[in-house]
Amino acid sequence: YIAWGIGAFLIAAWGVLRGNWWHALMLNQAALATQVRLLRDDLLAKEYMFPNSDWIYRPLWTYEVEAKEAKLNFYLYSTNCELFQHSKTPADLNYGWQANNWPRYLVWDNYQADFIQRAVGDSSDIQQVGPIWFSTSAKEMPKLNGQCIAVFDVTPVRSSFYQIFSADFDYYIPEVCLSFLQDIQKISDSYCHTMLWKRKRDIGTRAHPKYRNYTQKLLDCQNVVGVDPEISAVRVIEASSLVISMPFTSTALIARELDKPSCFYDPTGMVYKRDKAAHGIDILCGFEELASWVKAKSETHPVSPKASV
Numbered sequence: 001y002i003a004w005g006i007g008a009f010l011i012a013a014w015g016v017l018r019g020n021w022w023h024a025l026m027l028n029q030a031a032l033a034t035q036v037r038l039l040r041d042d043l044l045a046k047e048y049m050f051p052n053s054d055w056i057y058r059p060l061w062t063y064e065v066e067a068k069e070a071k072l073n074f075y076l077y078s079t080n081c082e083l084f085q086h087s088k089t090p091a092d093l094n095y096g097w098q099a100n101n102w103p104r105y106l107v108w109d110n111y112q113a114d115f116i117q118r119a120v121g122d123s124s125d126i127q128q129v130g131p132i133w134f135s136t137s138a139k140e141m142p143k144l145n146g147q148c149i150a151v152f153d154v155t156p157v158r159s160s161f162y163q164i165f166s167a168d169f170d171y172y173i174p175e176v177c178l179s180f181l182q183d184i185q186k187i188s189d190s191y192c193h194t195m196l197w198k199r200k201r202d203i204g205t206r207a208h209p210k211y212r213n214y215t216q217k218l219l220d221c222q223n224v225v226g227v228d229p230e231i232s233a234v235r236v237i238e239a240s241s242l243v244i245s246m247p248f249t250s251t252a253l254i255a256r257e258l259d260k261p262s263c264f265y266d267p268t269g270m271v272y273k274r275d276k277a278a279h280g281i282d283i284l285c286g287f288e289e290l291a292s293w294v295k296a297k298s299e300t301h302p303v304s305p306k307a308s309v
Contacts, residue, residue, distance in 0.1 A: 056096035136232030
């Protein structure tokens with residue numbers, strides 16, 4: 001390995017002098033791949049799991065473990081991977097997905113299987129495994145009584161950070177996110193429901209100031225209970241009677257798996273109601289549609305037995 005390292009360093013250095021900068025750029029990845037190649041097979045795992053957080057780039061060393069007959073799994077713990085569809089025409093694939101070449105993909109359902117197939121073709125092994133659970137913590141759930149509506153939004157980030165994403169559809173912005181929360185709070189209050197609100201994660205000062213200011217006021221409402229972001233969505237859904245999610249977060253699918261009435265709510269009416277990214281979950285547009293849905297589901301679904309725990 002030392003002999004390889006000396007030779008690789010000299011090649012990378014000479015490449016930089018000649019303008020072949022990619023040798024130096026890939027040197028650290030080539031070093032990892034060489035380590036794997038030189039290791040005995042019994043020092044390597046038999047199976048590796050990679051989440052879709054790193055969905056564009058496949059490390060070079062994974063080709064070495066694949067050559068040693070180790071299994072590689074690329075699992076999609078999130079279902080919010082597709083661009084918004086604006087009409088009957090399916091949305092384009094998000095940047096980078098077509099560059100994927102993992103040998104096996106673990107997906108939630110046939111909708112996500114279709115998405116992966118459109119991205120990488122028919123050659124890869126795509127396995128439908130149902131909801132892929134995420135982590136939780138030992139923190140206790142708040143004390144609850146009566147009917148609860150689990151609410152899952154998307155935190156808008158500061159404008160300076162948001163520009164990095166180059167979004168083709170400005171949806172996860174303060175105006176939309178605040179309308180989402182405001183409408184649900186009013187409706188849940190009118191039906192005497194507790195709004196059980198959980199953020200995906202605490203991103204601190206990266207969150208947009210308008211969002212941070214509003215959510216502080218939201219928690220002062222008598223019918224709103226905030227849930228620590230470290231508590232899993234599963235536990236929140238189990239303690240609720242109804243579930244409302246912002247398009248197109250995976251919590252709506254988890255709720256369906258747990259037999260809870262579930263919908264996506266779009267306060268703007270911009271989201272195409274038959275968007276495949278919804279995975280068959282109803283998309284409700286506007287205050288009136290959501291109010292009617294909450295009223296109907298509240299009458300047909302009694303208080304969750306775990307809501308008072």
